[in-house]
Amino acid sequence: SFQIKINLxxxxxxxxxxxxxxxxxxxxxxxxxxxxxxxxxxxxxxxxVEIVKFCDATLEKVLNEVKLRIFQNKFWKKPPLLGELDLDIMKAYEREITKRLRHHKQIRRWESFVNGRPILPTMKHM
Incomplete structure (x- = not known):
């Protein structure tokens, strides 16, 4: 099998x-x-623009914190923690990180299908 080395x-x-x-x-x-x-x-x-260079664990940790900041800004009865521009930027980070994590999961599923063996322990081979 031939593997391409990617140097990021x-x-x-x-x-x-x-x-x-x-x-x-x-x-x-x-x-x-x-x-x-x-x-x-x-x-x-x-x-x-560098979200693609981070591992899934880091992205998930940052995504959870970003979601928490957006939630706190939206539902707390205190003065807003974030300005309108900061909130828009946080939402952009949430959207891009979610898109990247979804892409990683899709690639793993595709590799599992192509290779004929499950990569994740929850996936069953038919």
């Missing part, structure tokens, strides 16, 4: 001044970015 460039993880921003806040530099906490609770930067 590493995502930009930090930039100067990241300490000044809270986790899961929107930062507008040249591109819109989101600051998230990695598994070591370090602040990292996720650009919207």
């Amino acid at each position: 460039t590493a995502p930009t993880l930090i930039f100067p001044g990241i300490e000044a921003h809270g986790p899961y806040s929107i930062v507008g530099k040249t591109d819109t970015s989101l600051i998230y906490l990695n598994n070591k609770d370090e602040k990292r930067v996720m650009y919207l």
Whole structure:
């Protein structure tokens, strides 16, 4: 079997001044970015165009936090936590991350079908 090696460039993880921003806040530099906490609770930067470079676990963690921020902004009776522009950007992150995770699941199902063996333990071979 022939496999193609894909060499992706590493995502930009930090930039100067990241300490000044809270986790899961929107930062507008040249591109819109989101600051998230990695598994070591370090602040990292996720650009919207670089979502494809992150693993599923990171995307799921960030997606849960983004959904929580949107929910808190929508239903809490306190003053809004996010401005209108920040809320739109959070929704864009939610949409793009969901699309990417759905694509990964579809690719796994397709690979399972083509290879004739289940990749996920819940899938049964017919």
